[in-house]
Amino acid sequence: MDLTIRPRRLRSSETLRKMVRETRMDKSSLVYPMFVTEGENIKEEISSMPGQYRYSVDRMGEKLEELMDAGVNSVMFFGIPDKKDEMGTMAYARDGIVQKAFAQAKRHLPGMYLIGDVCMCEYTSHGHCGILKGNDVDNDKTLECLAKTALSQVQAGADMVAPSDMMDGRVGAIRRILDTNGFAHIPIMAYSVKFASAFYGPFREAADSAPAFGDRKTYQMDFHNRREALREAALDVGEGADIVMVKPAMAYGDLIREIKDHVQVPVASYSVSGEYAMVKAAAKMGWLSQERMICEMAACAFRAGTDIYLTYFAKELAGYMDRGLIG
């Protein structure tokens, strides 16, 4: 056969396949999301996320050390308070759960990079991401609470804050409060393109944060939209976001790529709790290979333009990189 061009030539051995590989991944891009809860001696499995736990502050060190040993040096903390109220006041309490976790981690594991998810939904009795006015979230009133929350996390030891509430103007509000309190050097990673998604289901079980009524569609994005995604990312960059995020990751690879092509800041993507649960469920049934699914999902995110990948599989991925299954 007279075939000059044969793409298979470059696939003939593992060495050659790796030599011509287009997407390279690195452990330094991985962030592990972690739930910290009030109480003592708690390591409690999340039923819809087998293998993931809520840790009390006195037990979280075990997990953090395990991550560092695997080469994962960044975590994002979600706090689970023991009491919630209408206004979500425990989100910014000096002795709030996440503040205690930051202080402890900073003291004992200074090599770990600490990111704070900034939102009200884990702390409000109604489970919405802000302060209510009637049956909806009052955008402008919520901004003040979010700003206070971000500041309190940074004061406690957070190295970066990541607002996930989807209120308009929150990046600017957080930037201002950080700057006026001597934290101009702290970066903001904005959950800029965050969709109202079924894939957050297990997280809401983990954080006991499902809305008591209604849904999050008046603030999180409609998943049919792409131009709006570009608009949200551009707005956040304009307000001072240092990094923008697309969330979820798996069903939104197109938008990771588009955002990457449109902004000049690093792009994060978040493989959320529902993605984790799907992988676990299919693997448990024996229908699909867990490690191969995890590798393909991560490669998609990076191929699409992800610089920072938030995933509950961070430790597993680091192991796969060591074994040469991915990277």
Ligand code: PBG
């Ligand atoms: C808080 C927040 C959520 C997630 C990250 N930050 C839940 C939500 O918006 O309902 C979801 C993360 C995941 O599903 O893994 N607003």
